Amino acid sequence: MGKCNGRCTLVGFCCLQLVAALExxxxxxxxxxxxxxLANFLHIMAVILGIFGTxxxxxxxxxxxxxxxxLWVGWNAFIICFYLEVGHLSQDRDFIMTFNTSLHRSWWMENGPGCLVIPVMNSNLALEDHHVITVTxxxxxxQYIEVVSSAMQIFLALFGFVYACYVSKVFMEEEDSFDFIGGFDSYGYQAPQKMSHLQLQPLYTGILKLLVSINSLYNFWQHC
Known part of the structure; x- marks a missing residue:
């Protein structure tokens, strides 16, 4: 029963992780x-692998x-530090999140709860393919929405890690015990032995005696 509860709980946490990662x-x-x-895609693949393994x-x-x-916990800890600008991290470094291909901007910056977006037209700060806005x-x-999202990912990952270690330990113990009682090991299964020459010797002796008796009977009739 404990094994079943552990498996069901792990599958439940994996499903929650999958929903949170897709969101x-x-x-x-x-x-x-x-x-x-890219990190979310790898995480989704790993969660699916965990569900399949369970x-x-x-x-x-x-x-x-x-x-x-x-690794996922470490990545989300980095995301939290990035948005809170801990140490030398700064949100002005676009290449950290976008491979330096576009301007880094969280979707929640303009679409957060209660946010009012006002574009600044003809600004000298605007780049060629971006515009400057003010959000009030x-x-x-x-940044706090992103931090809460990463913290939830860490919470789910920690519980998933604990249950994954527990369930995998149960699986390995079952495999070891199955081999010990003679599942498919070399001691529990013995191939049928081939008949040796000594086992066939009585049969050969009986056939030889029969042939000798037939030959003697034939010789007897010849003499008669």
């Missing part, structure tokens, strides 16, 4: 943030899933 992927696409888009009793897949969650009246700034 985040949509908003990152809307904001043209290419580095987070359902199919594949401990190796769960180990790979758990290792990816460690937001109930919650976009």
């Amino acid at each position: 985040r992927q949509i908003f990152d696409f809307l904001g043209y943030q290419w580095v987070p888009i 359902i199919q009793y594949r401990s190796r897949y769960l180990i790979l899933y758990a290792l990816w969650l460690v 009246g937001c109930l919650l700034d976009y």
Whole structure:
């Protein structure tokens, strides 16, 4: 029962991670943030691998899933530090999120709750393919929305890591116990032995005696 509860709980956390990752992927696409888009795609693949490993009793897949969650926690911690501008990190460095292909801008910057966007026309600060805007009246700034999203990803990843380690440990213990009681090991299964020459010797002896008896009977009739 404990194994079933652990598997069901892990599948539930994986489904929550999948929904949260898809939601985040949509908003990152809307904001043209290419580095987070790539990271989200890898995370979605790893979560699907974790679900498959849980359902199919594949401990190796769960180990790979758990290792990816460690990297995922580190990436989301970096996102939090980036939006809060911890240390030398700054949101003005566009190449960090977009491979320096476009202006970094979170979708929540212009579409946050209560935000009022006012474009600044003919500004000397505007680039060739971008415009300058002022955003006012937001109930919650976009950087805090991104921080909350990353914190939720870390929360789900930590629980997923714990349950992935537990379920994979259960799977490996079951595999070891199955081999020990003679599942497919070399001690539990013995191939049928071939008949040796000694086992066939009585049969050959009986046939030889029969032929000798027939020959003696034939010789007896010849003499008669």
